[in-house]
Amino acid sequence: MAIHDFLPPRRLLLGPGPSQVHPRVLRALSAPLVGHLDPAFLGLMNDIQSLLRIPFQTVNRFTIAISGTGSAGMEASIINFVEPGDAVLVGINGVFGSRLAAVIERCGGKAVPVEAPWGESIDPNMVEQALRRSGPVKALALVHAETSTGVLQPLDDIATLARQHDTLLLVDAVTSLGGLPVEVDRVGIDICYSATQKCLSCPPGLAPFTMSDRALSVVMRRRFPCQSWYLDMGLVADYWTEGSRTYHHTAPVSMLYALREALRLVAEEGLPARFARHRLNSDALIAGLLELGLTPLARSGQRLPMLNCVTVPERIPEAEVRARLLTQYGIEIGGGLGPLKGKVWRIGLMGESSTESHVLRLLNALEELFVQGGWLTTPGVALGAAMRVYSRIAH
Amino acid sequence: MAIHDFLPPRRLLLGPGPSQVHPRVLRALSAPLVGHLDPAFLGLMNDIQSLLRIPFQTVNRFTIAISGTGSAGMEASIINFVEPGDAVLVGINGVFGSRLAAVIERCGGKAVPVEAPWGESIDPNMVEQALRRSGPVKALALVHAETSTGVLQPLDDIATLARQHDTLLLVDAVTSLGGLPVEVDRVGIDICYSATQKCLSCPPGLAPFTMSDRALSVVMRRRFPCQSWYLDMGLVADYWTEGSRTYHHTAPVSMLYALREALRLVAEEGLPARFARHRLNSDALIAGLLELGLTPLARSGQRLPMLNCVTVPERIPEAEVRARLLTQYGIEIGGGLGPLKGKVWRIGLMGESSTESHVLRLLNALEELFVQGGWLTTPGVALGAAMRVYSRIAH
Numbered sequence: 001m002a003i004h005d006f007l008p009p010r011r012l013l014l015g016p017g018p019s020q021v022h023p024r025v026l027r028a029l030s031a032p033l034v035g036h037l038d039p040a041f042l043g044l045m046n047d048i049q050s051l052l053r054i055p056f057q058t059v060n061r062f063t064i065a066i067s068g069t070g071s072a073g074m075e076a077s078i079i080n081f082v083e084p085g086d087a088v089l090v091g092i093n094g095v096f097g098s099r100l101a102a103v104i105e106r107c108g109g110k111a112v113p114v115e116a117p118w119g120e121s122i123d124p125n126m127v128e129q130a131l132r133r134s135g136p137v138k139a140l141a142l143v144h145a146e147t148s149t150g151v152l153q154p155l156d157d158i159a160t161l162a163r164q165h166d167t168l169l170l171v172d173a174v175t176s177l178g179g180l181p182v183e184v185d186r187v188g189i190d191i192c193y194s195a196t197q198k199c200l201s202c203p204p205g206l207a208p209f210t211m212s213d214r215a216l217s218v219v220m221r222r223r224f225p226c227q228s229w230y231l232d233m234g235l236v237a238d239y240w241t242e243g244s245r246t247y248h249h250t251a252p253v254s255m256l257y258a259l260r261e262a263l264r265l266v267a268e269e270g271l272p273a274r275f276a277r278h279r280l281n282s283d284a285l286i287a288g289l290l291e292l293g294l295t296p297l298a299r300s301g302q303r304l305p306m307l308n309c310v311t312v313p314e315r316i317p318e319a320e321v322r323a324r325l326l327t328q329y330g331i332e333i334g335g336g337l338g339p340l341k342g343k344v345w346r347i348g349l350m351g352e353s354s355t356e357s358h359v360l361r362l363l364n365a366l367e368e369l370f371v372q373g374g375w376l377t378t379p380g381v382a383l384g385a386a387m388r389v390y391s392r393i394a395h
Numbered sequence: 396m397a398i399h400d401f402l403p404p405r406r407l408l409l410g411p412g413p414s415q416v417h418p419r420v421l422r423a424l425s426a427p428l429v430g431h432l433d434p435a436f437l438g439l440m441n442d443i444q445s446l447l448r449i450p451f452q453t454v455n456r457f458t459i460a461i462s463g464t465g466s467a468g469m470e471a472s473i474i475n476f477v478e479p480g481d482a483v484l485v486g487i488n489g490v491f492g493s494r495l496a497a498v499i500e501r502c503g504g505k506a507v508p509v510e511a512p513w514g515e516s517i518d519p520n521m522v523e524q525a526l527r528r529s530g531p532v533k534a535l536a537l538v539h540a541e542t543s544t545g546v547l548q549p550l551d552d553i554a555t556l557a558r559q560h561d562t563l564l565l566v567d568a569v570t571s572l573g574g575l576p577v578e579v580d581r582v583g584i585d586i587c588y589s590a591t592q593k594c595l596s597c598p599p600g601l602a603p604f605t606m607s608d609r610a611l612s613v614v615m616r617r618r619f620p621c622q623s624w625y626l627d628m629g630l631v632a633d634y635w636t637e638g639s640r641t642y643h644h645t646a647p648v649s650m651l652y653a654l655r656e657a658l659r660l661v662a663e664e665g666l667p668a669r670f671a672r673h674r675l676n677s678d679a680l681i682a683g684l685l686e687l688g689l690t691p692l693a694r695s696g697q698r699l700p701m702l703n704c705v706t707v708p709e710r711i712p713e714a715e716v717r718a719r720l721l722t723q724y725g726i727e728i729g730g731g732l733g734p735l736k737g738k739v740w741r742i743g744l745m746g747e748s749s750t751e752s753h754v755l756r757l758l759n760a761l762e763e764l765f766v767q768g769g770w771l772t773t774p775g776v777a778l779g780a781a782m783r784v785y786s787r788i789a790h
Contacts (some may be wrong), residue, residue: 003446003659003662003663006423006426006439006442006652006655006656007434008426008427008428008429008436008652009429009435010427010433011427011428011429011430011433013428013429013430015430017645018428018430018431018645018648020428021428026424026425026426026427027425027648028401028427029422029424029425030422030424031401031402031403031415031421031423032403032405032406032416032421033403033406033408033415033416033598034403034404034406034408034411034727035406035410035727036413036599038404038406038721038727039721040403041403041405041509044401047401049723051398067463067467067600068462068463068467068625069462069644069645069646069647070462070644070645071624071625071643071644071645072462072625072644074625075623075625099624102624103624105619106620106622106623106624107622113750115726138726180639195645197542197645197648203428203647203648203649203650204431204645204646204647204649205462205600205647205649205650208551225501227501227502227622227623228470228474228501228622228623229466229470229494229497229498229501230467230469230470248466249464249465249466249467249734250412250413250464250465250466250590251464251599251600252464252598252599252600252650253592253599254424254598254600254649254650254653255598255600255647255649257401257403257649258649261401263627264398267398268398287718298498326433326434331611332429332430332433335566337642358763384564
């Protein structure tokens, strides 16, 4: 059995997450622990609630970090609201929409799918038609940033439909939070969850979560108890509510230290600057990738700046190139999932990963590998195209 | 909003968890991240599986760390095995037995309680009678180390009953693992879960979990899918199985770094030495506490060495003394839960918290506070009694 010291290899994380973590966040992780009911820790929980409201752009009282990864956030967002027999209309255009449907079905709900091809967003007109056909639904569930395809889901029109039909709007903001506007209050999102290891650049393990008072009243009026004790937001609320602080489960202390620090970095940078940075680095990356023959899967205007999903030409052995990126250059990028396996790359420029130097380092590595493979004859074109994007902004 | 640097106050953690964390574990936490599908990370997962088998004393192939706290481990241990209508016999003699019953009921199971007063263990004869009355049950569920009362549950006789009645044996080893023998294979435990922040001295956030092939076959033969997608061990298995490694959810990378290092420390010390250390420090602590008029709730032979639950005389304002221990001495101990609230202290000597110097520091602080309160006239008696225990061993 290996009992040696574990020295993680140096990696530049440009996949679908985890993203690079700031040294300040790593330092926060390694601080000595206090108890989960220590007054100092309860103060830290208050800080996290306040700081989380910034990227969620909300005043929701119920804004917390769930003690599990983004998938636990998804599950909590379904099972607290959906009771046996409830229908939920769910947009499916990638892995995570499908997962939403699976979670809905597992808790006894009925998933009413509104589908779009992988690489396209869900059409509000199709949602409207489905709503007319389906009868009352408990919620509309959509993935804001589909990590499997790099597609951005516009929310405004669908939010209007949710209001008209008096149904909850549930949004998966796992990949968008902190990198794109997630305007919970302005749009009228009732239930929203995310993950820490994407644009918040914190290690994976927590799921930021917020819900409106309207959503909270649905939780409180349930006919049956939530199937899960661990993810029962009615119970979890007692621990996160100042004045109550009833023990529910032991909070993941160190991870919450880290999240607080990661959220401070978000607050210090400011959302407008952060969003502009994500956009700029994506534009530069895409400009470079186009020169290498890699084209975005999503059409212009629907592309995620933090998750760049590009089609890899058939002549390029994508898995081999990805493996060489990792082993020779220490750069991780993501492959395709499901029907896109072997056909696309998913390049994450999330949070701390989204910098000019990371974009240039990746393009340089790809140029070298493409020249070696005989798929590029004029090295420098990708870097040049990216540099032109940066210089356009700088001057 | 507070946006200052968070500097945790210095605490000596002698409560029911989290326990003190070794600097090597804190250092591991702060290592730069790699991706959750990185070959280096998959190697680390193999290491964790091998290392976890040591404190579980098992060769079970399915031995992993669940991505949630101990309560998530409890939930996973129920919902993967219990289907709607299944009866589970559950020992209830404290908070965590009650929680097991609640989780069983929430997933549509029927909890058949076998109760004992708080402070006593579950009587195997009562289990046998209950089994005769109840008809077939899917499992016998017991808390090995009841954190709310400090009571140890002997398992051998109940394990024999489980075999005789051909039912699964499910054991909560949250507080015992790494501090007391948890002999999964010898005893014949089918399903066992724990937490990282107790005797493994890792921060909270993961739930070590192991199951026998017999238990795994029950999972694989389910009539209905597990209600939870996140905690579905059938799906999680695909990620933890070498050769498969199918993406399920993003693993909590940093926490798994920490767990590997904490488990290495367990392996380096060795189980016999670790168990003896927990026993010795508990004996010394109890000897000292008796001099202060604090008597163990559980009777001799059924006391947990890592969680010392003692009755506080009525004349002592327990909450106030606990608060002063925290603020003046930086020492955290736990109060009572449920019916024991205001009546007991729960003093944890778990993992790194279980040392001679911690015992003496606590007794010294208590002596000072008791002298100030007028509840002790001869300072030094508690320290002296503890020292006699240590010197008996040393000479």
